[in-house]
Amino acid sequence: MMNEEYAAEQPKPAEEELAKKATAVQAIQQLGAANVPQLESNIFCLNVIGQIEGHLVMPPQNKTTKYEHVIPQIVAAEQNPKVEGVVIILNTVGGDVEAGLAIAEMIATMSKPTVSIVLGGGHSIGVPIAVAADTSFIAETATMTIHPVRLTGLVIGVPQTFEYLEKMQDRVIRFVARHSNITEEKFRELMFRTGELARDIGTNVIGRDAVEYGLIDRVGGISDALGELNNKIKAKKGELLQ
Template sequence: MKEEMEEVKETGSANLQNGDKKHCIKLLTIIGEVEGHENVSGNTKATKYEHLLPILAEIEDSEEIDGLLILLNTMGGDVEAGLSIAEMIASLSKPTVSLVLGGSHSIGGPLAVSADYSFIVPSGTMVIHPVRSNGMFIGVQKSLDNMIRTQDRITGFLAGHSRISKERIEELMLNPTELVKDVGSLLEGEEAVKEGLIDEVGGLSNALNKLHEMIDERNEKKNENV
């Protein structure tokens, strides 16, 4: 019990294995700012990518873990770190479900859609905007080219893991009316689903039920192939 509490405290993860379905589910939280190669301020709540990558590798390798539930409430953060986490989640062979709580902004978008199925609470928000030098238009031409390529990587990932087109994502990114003193769009729960960015509006019970269903389906397919 003490080790489990330390894991929650240090990495924001836990094992859920007392449900009726008898599945072992790994719970992973992505909270605050996604921290990359540089440490964020000591007063800022952060999720460290060097904590998450080993956990994701363990999930893939473990015979005991059946699926992954990701809870997100993030302002965004380091683009490269966020994309690396999202790519790892998307590459898992185990069933994965994400749930956006308060918000999943900037690089939180790819993290939310990296799961096999995504939920957002009714009051949850997604913020989509162009890549910025502080994380997620800068005026220096040499850097601008890199920013454009990075932005294409983000829009490509979002479109490739959801039902929204790359063209529509770019429209939302460059919208000058949604965000005060900035360009971009804020999508609330139902809007995010209507745009095809998130699969469904729902809460924790919906996300867990969906994950159990996906695990059962995966187990049935495995048994059929034996």
């Protein structure tokens, strides 16, 4: 009698299969994947995707990276003893200058090894974020647009406004020159070049050109970036052991 009751309580194989299929379908609908990979990694992946959102909230149809979300993630990665390195993935059109510089400064001042890789595009204020890492990579087909700082919306037309813009621009130029192999003079030249961008001034730098200018360290993909990061992690462990 007890055996019969126990058998009755067990789910039938057919029911188990249906439950598994329902779970898989739900995962595909919500996440676009049949199975969510569960991996305990010593590397933290920081994504900078879409437009970098600062003090103003972007329209809901815009894909954004909010700096109030990114900054706590960087702090958590720096404090977490299980995280031994950080890889920054960039595919951004740029955005808020001060928010972008804040993210770049935090990446540059991390004690843990960092590697960045530009996939698709790392435009505008995405350039300082890309060069903030210890080593930067760019995909063969990826692009980076370098242009002057500009404001949108209502602007008070007084000399102080233009002085403020120039000072902000100098901050970007100095940061990029300090964290890459490009000179301030060359970066300014690319920033103010005319004739390349339609109805605008600036330069669109593609893949190997970014490396030749000294803006990015190497051309490569995700395996190259992770390989370099793992080498840096091993080197740091060796230094700590010594």
